[in-house]
Amino acid sequence: MAHLELATDHGQPLPDDSVSESPLAIRGLTVSYGEKPAVFSVDATFRDGSMTAIIGPNGAGKSTLLKAALGVIRPLSGAITVYGKPLRNQRHRIAYVPQRASVDWDFPTRVLDVVLMGLYRQLGLLGRLNAQHRARALDCLDRVGMADFAERQIGQLSGGQQQRVFLARALAQDAELYLLDEPFAGVDAATEKAIIDVLKTLNRQGRTVVAVHHDLATVTDYFDRVFLINVRKVAEGAVADAFTAANLQAAYGGRLATAQIDDLELAAH
Numbered sequence: 259m260a261h262l263e264l265a266t267d268h269g270q271p272l273p274d275d276s277v278s279e280s281p282l283a284i285r286g287l288t289v290s291y292g293e294k295p296a297v298f299s300v301d302a303t304f305r306d307g308s309m310t311a312i313i314g315p316n317g318a319g320k321s322t323l324l325k326a327a328l329g330v331i332r333p334l335s336g337a338i339t340v341y342g343k344p345l346r347n348q349r350h351r352i353a354y355v356p357q358r359a360s361v362d363w364d365f366p367t368r369v370l371d372v373v374l375m376g377l378y379r380q381l382g383l384l385g386r387l388n389a390q391h392r393a394r395a396l397d398c399l400d401r402v403g404m405a406d407f408a409e410r411q412i413g414q415l416s417g418g419q420q421q422r423v424f425l426a427r428a429l430a431q432d433a434e435l436y437l438l439d440e441p442f443a444g445v446d447a448a449t450e451k452a453i454i455d456v457l458k459t460l461n462r463q464g465r466t467v468v469a470v471h472h473d474l475a476t477v478t479d480y481f482d483r484v485f486l487i488n489v490r491k492v493a494e495g496a497v498a499d500a501f502t503a504a505n506l507q508a509a510y511g512g513r514l515a516t517a518q519i520d521d522l523e524l525a526a527h
């Protein structure tokens with residue numbers, strides 16, 4: 259989706275109408291697990307049809323931001339709107355792939371059943387799974403190159419294979435907004451390629467993709483926008499404007515060596 263780049267990426271607040279069109283708009287979000295906030299007073303406006311990387315050091319509040327956006331953790335304060343409406347009735351429009359499962363899969367669960375979980379919300383409480391649903395789940399597995407593993411146990415797969423299955427589950431939801439938490443962390447190169455291809459295809463179809471991303475070297479290839487955070491928002495904007503050495507220094511502080519920054523393909527500011 260082509261959008262005019264509004265001249266609002268340099269600190270001025272976005273006009274309200276862009277918030278109402280945004281797949282995800284966050285205002286004044288503060289989240290705290292203890293005394294110190296994990297996310298403090300953050301505003302973010304993710305653009306319809308964009309592909310945005312959320313970037314920041316470990317413990318910067320990236321996962322917390324996504325979880326709050328999904329309503330799975332309760333913020334101290336803040337407002338979240340999804341396509342201009344309160345999150346409450348909009349969750350079905352969001353698919354989420356959590357940071358790679360610390361989930362223990364000792365309980366035997368078939369790969370196909372993991373993907374079918376993506377359909378439960380559409381089915382409702384009384385819905386019954388039928389052959390069409392299974393075909394749809396298989397098709398989603400096929401899109402991530404995992405159709406041959408449908409009958410396997412999820413716990414027996416490699417980390418990369420599990421990650422593909424979780425992406426297939428998100429695909430089964432057929433959402434408009436995809437939120438992913440470090441989808442490429444700890445996966446093999448073939449899986450990374452498979453996942454980015456799927457995400458780019460979704461994006462070409464007009465879906466909005468927001469992913470926590472830790473590999474600064476691939477930001478420019480994979481994403482068109484960035485959101486930099488270190489508890490507070492550092493910057494948000496087009497990669498060409500906001501993915502700068504200064505913003506990276508501001509987000510990472512001393513944790514990023516100058517040599518690392520020198521190797522990156524950065525916006526020229």
Ligand code: ADP
Binds near residue numbers: 292317320
């Ligand atoms: P990131 O994803 O950027 O690495 P997180 O959002 O996971 O950061 O965490 C932000 C901060 O909140 C960290 O200091 C982390 O230790 C803390 N934190 C995250 N989850 C919890 C939790 N469930 N209970 C207490 N502290 C937490």
Ligand code: MG
Binds near residue numbers: 320321322357439
């Ligand atoms: Mg995280």
